[in-house]
Amino acid sequence: MQNMKDEDTSASLVRDLLKDRRAERRWKNIRFVAWFLLITFVSISSFRLFVPSSTVASLNTKGKYVALIRLDGMIAPGRSFSAEETIPILHDAFTDKNALGIILDIDSPGGTPVQSSIIHDAIVALKKKYHKKVVIVGEDLLTSGAYFVAVAADKIYVNPNTITGSIGVIMKGFGFVDLLKKIGVERRVYTIGSDKDRLDPFLPQNPEDLKKIQTVMSEIHNNFAQAVLVGRKSKLQGNPDELFSGDFWSGQTALKLGLVDGLGNLMDVMQKEFNTENFREYGNTPNLLRLFGGQVGSTLDAVLNGNVY
Numbered sequence: 001m002q003n004m005k006d007e008d009t010s011a012s013l014v015r016d017l018l019k020d021r022r023a024e025r026r027w028k029n030i031r032f033v034a035w036f037l038l039i040t041f042v043s044i045s046s047f048r049l050f051v052p053s054s055t056v057a058s059l060n061t062k063g064k065y066v067a068l069i070r071l072d073g074m075i076a077p078g079r080s081f082s083a084e085e086t087i088p089i090l091h092d093a094f095t096d097k098n099a100l101g102i103i104l105d106i107d108s109p110g111g112t113p114v115q116s117s118i119i120h121d122a123i124v125a126l127k128k129k130y131h132k133k134v135v136i137v138g139e140d141l142l143t144s145g146a147y148f149v150a151v152a153a154d155k156i157y158v159n160p161n162t163i164t165g166s167i168g169v170i171m172k173g174f175g176f177v178d179l180l181k182k183i184g185v186e187r188r189v190y191t192i193g194s195d196k197d198r199l200d201p202f203l204p205q206n207p208e209d210l211k212k213i214q215t216v217m218s219e220i221h222n223n224f225a226q227a228v229l230v231g232r233k234s235k236l237q238g239n240p241d242e243l244f245s246g247d248f249w250s251g252q253t254a255l256k257l258g259l260v261d262g263l264g265n266l267m268d269v270m271q272k273e274f275n276t277e278n279f280r281e282y283g284n285t286p287n288l289l290r291l292f293g294g295q296v297g298s299t300l301d302a303v304l305n306g307n308v309y
Contacts, residue, residue, distance in 0.1 A: 063276070063278055064098075064100055064274075064275075064276050064278065065098070065099060065100065065276060065278035065279050065280050066099055066100050066101050066102065066103050066270060066274050066276065066278070066279050066280075067093035067094075067096050067099035067101070067102050067103070067279070067280055067281075067282055068103050068105065068266075068279040068280065068281045068282065069086075069089055069090065069093055069102065069103070069104050069105070069281070069282050069283060070104075070105045070106075070107075070281070070283055071086065071104055071105070071106045071107075071108060071146075071149075072106075072107045072108060073107075073108060074108065074109065074110075074111045075108060075110060075111025075112060075115045075116050075119070075145045075146065075149070076111045076112050076115060077112070077115060079111075081108055081111065082115055083115050083118040083119050083122070086119050086122075087118070087119065087122045089282050089283060090102075090119075090122055090123065090126055091126065092282050093282045094126045094129075094130045094132055095130065096280065096282075099132070099280065100133075100274045100276065101132050101133035101134065101135065101273070101274055102132055102133070102134045102135070103134075103135050103136075103137060103266070103269065103270060103273075103274075103279070104134065104135070104136050104137070104149075104150075104153065105137045105139065105266055106136060106137070106138055106139065106142055106146050106149065106150060107138070107139035107140050107141055107142075108141055108142070108143075108145070108146035108149075109141045109143055109144060109146065110143050110144025110145035110146050110147070110148075110166065111144075111145040111146075112145065113145065113148075113169070113220050113223075113224070115145070116144075116145030116146070116148040116149055117148065117223070117227075119149050119152075120148050120149050120151070120152045120227060121152075123149070123152035123153065124152050127152070127154075133154050133155075133273070133274075134152070134153040134154050134155075135153055135154060135155045135156075135157065135269060135273050135274075136149075136150040136153040136155070136156045136157065137157050137158070137264070137265070137266050137269050138150070138156070138157070138158035138159065138162040138164060138251070138260070139159070139162065140162060140163065141162070141163050142156075142158055142162055142163070142164050143163055143164065143165060143166035143248055144166040144167075144168070147164065147165060147166065147167060147228075147259075148224055148227055148228075150231075151227055151228050151230075151231030151232055152227075152231060153231075155261045155262070155273060156259070156260040156261050157260060157261060157262045157263065157264045157269045158251035158254060158255075158260050158263060159251050159263065159264075159265060160250065160251045160252040160263050161250055161251060161252075162250070162251035162254075163248050163249075163250065163251075164248060164249055164250070164251055164253075164254035164259055164260060165243075165247060165248040165249050165254060165257075165259055166246055166247070166248040167224060167225060167228055167243060167244050167245075167246065168221060168224075168244070168245065168246020168247075169217045169220045169221045169224065169246075170246070171213060171217060173199070173201060174201055175201055175205070176201050176202050177202065177203065177204050179202075180202060187202055195212075198212065199213070221244070224244075225240075225244045228243075228244075232258060232259070235258045235261070236257070236258040236259070237256065237257050237258035238256075238257035238258065238259075242257075243257060243259070251263055
């Protein structure tokens with residue numbers, strides 16, 4: 001009997017010891033992860049603190065060269081392709097006295113009307129002030145707000161397969177009219193102003209709301225179309241009803257419609273328009289947080305964001 005008790009005691013001690021060891025390993029792993037995240041955060045923050053947001057990469061600048069700016073992703077506040085980030089870079093490129101001209105290499109599905117319009121207007125103003133040719137090269141996407149930006153240039157080139165156009169306005173949303181009833185929740189909204197709750201997703205749509213939406217979107221669309229007409233002037237070949245329908249085309253069809261001036265890739269265009277393959281690249285310093293956030297944000301915006309071109 002005593003032997004059995006001794007064995008039970010030993011087994012209990014072993015179990016307790018193993019339990020303590022597992023807990024110790026678990027907390028050790030937690031501390032390691034916490035320190036790793038802290039060190040990573042401090043490193044990235046320090047990098048952002050001491051490296052300027054706008055830098056110049058001098059590449060292939062022997063002899064004459066052009067100023068190159070790459071603009072990618074959704075056009076929106078807080079993104080690398082925003083008025084706040086892009087306009088200082090444009091200014092630096094335009095004030096480069098040795099640059100023959102400016103090439104904007106764009107790969108973007110578009111973005112908010114305001115950001116697109118501000119960048120477009122900035123390019124027009126800088127062209128007028130510094131008298132430098134601006135050429136756009138479209139990559140995979142040159143649509144919607146990105147095309148709005150592009151029509152500020154003197155020439156637009158795309159790849160034959162570049163998705164181009166989408167001169168329209170879209171607003172998306174969801175309706176949850178019956179959801180609250182099903183889950184037994186009473187929603188209470190208090191407003192000052194009879195139209196303050198317009199477009200509430202928990203209220204049924206009404207004719208006045210739909211009319212309001214159409215009015216606002218039509219005004220924005222007209223501004224977009226006017227910018228295209230001014231930028232492309234007599235180059236447009238298609239029917240305006242087709243061109244401004246919000247539809248999109250391949251690069252080769254966009255050329256036939258007069259939406260672009262030619263087909264070509266970056267180096268081809270550089271040689272054709274400026275007779276050089278040398279460039280000095282202007283742009284944002286890569287940022288790990290922005291790169292990761294931008295990828296996730298662009299995906300979510302493409303699905304959910306209703307206030308985009």
